Amino acid sequence: MSMRDTAAALNSMHFTASTAKESNPACQESAQQLFVHTQGPLSLAMCSAQDARAQFLNTSAVFVEVCMDCAANPDTSVSPTSPCTLGQMSYFKDLVDVTIHGEKCASLVLCAGTDGRMITTCAYLIGSYMILCTNSSLADVASTFQPVADRFERFKDGTEPETAEEMTVFDCWEALRCGKMQGWLDFTSESPDLDRCIDMEEYIHYDNPANGKLHVIIPSRLIAFPCPSDLEVDEESGEAPQWLDMAGGRHFGPDYYADILGDFDVQLVVRCDASATYDDAAFASRGLAVERLGGALEMRPQRLLQEVDRFLTLARLVPGMIGIHGADAGLGSGGELLVSSLLIKRHGFRARSALAWLRITHPAVDAQRTLRFAVLPHQPPPAVPKLAPGALHHHSAADLRCLPREDTLRFAAALRRCASAPAALDDEIWDRGWDAITQGEAGPPWADVPEPAVFEALDGASLH
Template sequence: TRVEIFEHSKVSVFNKMGDDNELLGASEFIKDRLYFATLRSKPKSTANTHFFCTDDEFIYENFYADFGPLNLAMLYRYCCKLNKKLKSFTLSRKRIIHYTSYDQRKRANAAFLIGAYAVIYLKRTSEEVYRALISGTNVSYLPFRDAAFGNCTYDLTILDCLQGIRKALQHGFFDFENFDVEEYEHYERVENGDFNWIVPGKLLAFSGPHPKSKIENGYPLHAPEAYFSYFRQHNVTDVVRLNKKIYEGRRFTDAGFEHHDLFFVDGTTPSDLLTRRFLHICESAKGAIAVHCKAGLGRTGTLIGCYLMKHYRFTAPEAIAWTRICRPGSVIGPQQHFLEQKQHSMWVQGDLHRSKQKQQQLRQSRQQERNMACLISSVDDMSIDSTILKPPSVDENEFREEDMIPTQGDKLLALKGQRHPRPTATVLSIFAAFGRKLIGLKKKKKKKISMSLFFFNALFENYLRCDKFVER
């Protein structure tokens, strides 16, 4: 069973390693195949066991005392590495053990890597994976912290990170089958723009542009124009500035982008009014939104976190975790507690927003149905009353042979079945086709033309009445 797969397991092969490699604990992820362990020293692989360690391969670039979680590119490269080992012919009969050291920072990142792998590729729940990691004699893991200078006031656990990964996976925020790791690593670098997608195709976080591109004290600065090409290629339509004015916003607007100023002080939290304005901008934008403050970390990550909670029902820790996995260092100090406080209200607002959207879609659907029903009714009425309305000079059998009115009804029924928004141009094209048919009819039998024009005018007047009804 799934529970059995994740039960804590002391692997017998470890008993052969000697006293120097005393086993702290081993977590089993694939029975008799994949394990995670914390060891005192580097072990040697045997005929039955393959050991590997990533502590010195995937290294977090810290700001201050922060040490993780590792970013999305490192997680991707780890998954590729582990998948290659599991598929390797030479390792096919060996147990594979990912081991880490007693360094609590490296140990936490290693546990995050294999835990996220189990969520993504083994389809385990975050809770199942975390239970495996802390089972048996395994000691607890050091929680991650923010990139602020000073004491940590908020703990982000490995479980929070795994839940953030799972939530992002559920909403299609990433897919390692087509993930472009080179592009991610290129644009996250300061010299190449320093930006990351948090919600692909919707929300991009980047550091604030400067009046002109230059290198200042060894640090590359970018003017607004440096971003134009990438933004246009990726359908970014709006830019939101959260810091003080450094560049002229019209440099973006003159280039065809919408530019919004929502300033609040660095290191603080936004007001409710400003948060609502930001969410409204995101919900109204025609394309993606690029958000920046000064570094594109604290204020930027905080408001993006609000969007994640409102529209995807992320918890505050999940939102913080996912944002940091995409863009390390995001959400700092009191901003973490702010997201915790806003979680419930964001969920309520999100539920209300989705409810209004459904009601609006339902009203539009009903209007379309009424419009189509009105048109269809006019056609049906003319067909039923044709014996009363037709002049005696018209032969009933000859008129039906032309099969004109049923053709109109068939087209209207087809429109109703499609349930698309009212296609005025399509309906007018039907009348145009009707008119062309009348021209052909006139050439054949002049007696039929007056009756056909009567039906044509009646049908068109009914259509106009329906159209006005919908507009009201």
């Protein structure tokens, strides 16, 4: 099965689960599932960390509570609807590695609570980790999360929530898988080939709003950056500053981006802005050609096709990298059309996965540091209690599982010969029985008493 057929099947699985939620009892039952376990070290808990810790059977697990960091981004209506960026995935991968090795635990449980947006985000992070770090296939990831797919919400670009194109978490997983197959993502090698893949340290540096929000979309071929600001000329120096802090943010002029793009060996800048007024002479002075394309999608279809063809031709002929920007922080509809066409034509992406790759690598909204991960202290398994012989009858069958396996089985064998419940036995009988068990005597005082039904719960797998 080809990549496109597999992706179409995955999306079909998601849409089927979503539409069958009301009519299919199995889907309603799956919506109540609290845990999703993967083949790797990660699990998803759709409840609070306290509830997850109380119900999780693996005592060596570490629980991580995930929530929105409202202090970093008070507008929680925007960031949760956007997929996590590559920078956030890199941070999550480091968090998993450090936590598992530092806490010496076997698994990490991501606790998303009951909110659909957080469940979607946490599942997206876990699935992305499976693809990027454990070499899982799309089918493996989809089958892992299929029981809870009806609880996923769709991603959209928060800049225009009324008209934005929606994406599913499956589209994002497909985009990451395509990027990895192209060799653009390498999260596991100690010395990745930086000519073929995205340099994550460099990516995180320029992803910072204080450093310009530049993002490599295709390594050694395409880099995106925000539209430069038209900064006023400084009266003392007579030159426009490269950047200026104002109105609660940092704004960068064309000179700043021209210097950085030169370091990336960019030879062509494609402007997809219809009304920006900045002077692009700074690019020309550094040997960068400038071309305007994709400024507006309202143009006639024939003109759109001409501009797409022109961009694909430039991408094929330009020996160095191409820089591209829209009218704002993102590429805009025209820029996304051009870049998506390149991803589809030359690199085998589908339309939805191409758009997802753009939103992941070059987000239109500032989704940086909007997630907060709180690692709960690791609790080691409880110590084996030392029970006094006279107090033994006050403990339930569940408490007996804390005893060493050998003592538990020997004690259960003795109890199976008892004719009445422990509460009905006097201390003298319990003391004699305990001495018989601990001293290894073959015949305790009640050896000939038939086995009662009340102790059937102590038999079999419950004691293992």
